[in-house]
Amino acid sequence: MTSDSKPRDDSQAFPDIDRIIHEPARLMIVAHLYVVTEGDFLFLERQTGLTRGNLSSHLGKLESAGYIDIRKEFIEKIPHTVVRLTDTGRQAFESYRLSMRTVLDSDSGSH
Amino acid sequence: MTSDSKPRDDSQAFPDIDRIIHEPARLMIVAHLYVVTEGDFLFLERQTGLTRGNLSSHLGKLESAGYIDIRKEFIEKIPHTVVRLTDTGRQAFESYRLSMRTVLDSDSGSH
């Protein structure tokens, strides 16, 4: 394969990849939330194996992006944080999934 | 979903993600090479849209990882760089693809 086929290709054969979701730590979080629809802090901490600080930080970023909703409540005076994917978040994940499948399935069709 | 189902989960339900391939720029490179088996610098530059410096740098990292083979030759006194996926690289990509599919297809089976 040489390059002289077309002078200016610019073919975005590859879709943009959502870096917010792409980051493995957040990908784990989002993928988990996608199936359970709602999970608390401890659940995510155990599922992802992230440290509390790190998990909190990633949740903050997902919240800033509008991908998750964070609800803080008290259960018997004990703090309880519940995280839920927003519609935007679900769509973003589905879109990301589609992008990645496109990339990973590029077995021949390119051109 | 609450967290009190199991005391210590540690379930690596999620496979490790190869960060070398995971990086979008390199993912583009590897995915392209996977289908064409061999491509030159210009081809990759156009397909990925990366700047020369950046592309060169990513190629260097892929080479260090043993994922690609870089052959430098001269065609009529003009430098020509040809890049090819090594067997290791092909395997790494396939493994990565499997990992990502596992993550992206986690629609129910988890537990």
Next chain:
DNA sequence: GTAAACTGGTCTGTATTACAGACCGGTATG
């Protein structure tokens, strides 16, 4: 009652890294 542990963080420091762009050497072209 004091020490320890738990929840859910904040903050700091560190180390990595992606990226643009300047520059360069050599060749070819106008």
Next chain:
DNA sequence: CATACCGGTCTGTAATACAGACCAGTTTAC
């Protein structure tokens, strides 16, 4: 002579992932 092309190297910058220290408030253990 100036410009452009190929394939880089190098520098600087900005972002960021991550660990771990620390903290407040609560509960449990001794």
